Amino acid sequence: MRDELEHRLDQARDQFEATNERIKNRTGRDLFAAIGVGVIAGGGVLASLLFVKWVFAILAVGIAALGVFEFARALQARGRRIDIIPQLIGTVIIITAAFWFPSAVHWTSLFMTLALVIVWRVLIQMSARDGRIYASIFSDIIVGCFIPLYVPFLASSALVLARQDDGELWVLAFLLVVVAADTAAYASGLAFGRHKLAPRISPGKTWEGFAGAVVVSAVAGALTGEFMLGIPWWAGVLFAFVIVGSATMGDLGESMIKRDLGLKDMSSWLPGHGGVLDRLDSILPSAVFALALFHLLSPLGAA
Structure with a gap:
């Protein structure tokens, strides 16, 4: 039984490493x-x-x-x-x-x-x-x-x-939407990506990935709006749409800077991510829009 268990563990590890290697070869991550x-x-x-x-x-x-x-x-x-x-x-x-x-x-x-x-x-x-x-x-x-x-x-x-009052929840909400959008764009682009979103700036991004990001972020926005921020679900969806747009523009903007500098990543400090700025690219512009949306949408929670 021990030999059988070790054999199954070895097989699982080999499959895990092979899957990771295929993903790494396709995405560079x-x-x-x-x-x-x-x-x-x-x-x-x-x-x-x-x-x-x-x-x-x-x-x-x-x-x-x-x-x-x-x-x-x-x-x-x-x-x-x-x-x-x-x-x-x-x-x-x-x-x-x-x-x-x-x-x-x-x-x-x-x-x-x-x-x-x-x-x-x-x-x-x-x-x-x-x-x-x-x-x-x-x-x-x-x-x-x-x-x-x-x-x-x-x-x-x-x-x-x-x-701000309950501002930490709004920071958490916009970070959750950005992470959901990035993850959904990565997964849907990997599975269904065919049409390039901005091939001259970032060849890896696809319209299918962007569509997946919009759908998943809308769900995340509705849930965080209703259960975390205390605003109507439709306001949460609006919040998510603005954040996913700013996150995408931030991602493309940093890609344009890196292309101009002749870099794939700003550094290699974070395994699987590249540099710190490679993780902040979607977050930086989204923080500004999240602050504006807080002032616009938070009164709906008191209505």
């Missing part, structure tokens, strides 16, 4: 490693949101800082002069201001960060004496200012939302 990382990260975010919101804010600072770091390093590898120190300082300032300070301070923190990035680059360039032309210097400054706008400022919208 280690599915089971991705699931493991996703479960661990999701558990940490869920626990912090529901029990200690300030821990979520600290996690957000760390995650955004990692995203900024890998984005800056990817740009540096392509010849851009990006100063990492002011980028990380600005990330901490923006995320911290979004959660612990009034909105006026939040906006001021963004302008402070942009000023810091510009002044730092000018001073470094003045001392470099490398003959770099003005057009290149100006281009470096523009790209350097894009990083805090793209990563920490968009991410800070989730912190502004989290500090």
Whole structure:
């Protein structure tokens, strides 16, 4: 009996590895490693949101800082002069201001960060004496200012939302919809994908995958709206439609950036996922829309 059990376990392991390898060859991702990382990260975010919101804010600072770091390093590898120190300082300032300070301070923190990035680059360039032309210097400054706008400022919208009354539930709801949409797009695209959604930007995405994401996210939105947010089911569906649209645009936007940089992933820090920014691409713009939808739809819960 022991030999038979060991034989069955060996067969199951071989089938598991073969299935994983087929999926990896088709999608370029280690599915089971991705699931493991996703479960661990999701558990940490869920626990912090529901029990200690300030821990979520600290996690957000760390995650955004990692995203900024890998984005800056990817740009540096392509010849851009990006100063990492002011980028990380600005990330901490923006995320911290979004959660612990009034909105006026939040906006001021963004302008402070942009000023810091510009002044730092000018001073470094003045001392470099490398003959770099003005057009290149100006281009470096523009790209350097894009990083805090793209990563920490968009991410800070989730912190502004989290500090509202029951805001943690809205953050959790939009994250659930994004995860449901990403998972459904991956699964339905893998099973039924035939027609490319944006072949010049992201050849792996299909209209069939997008359709699956819309259907599953609509169900997730209706359920979270009715049972978590206290709004009508149709408002939850509307919430999901907007979030799946912003998540798709964010995914395609980051794919366009990576294609311009000649990269498949921003880094290889997260097994099965790529880099931190590869996981934030759908979340960053969705945080802004989730904050707007909170102000638009939350009064329906009190009606």
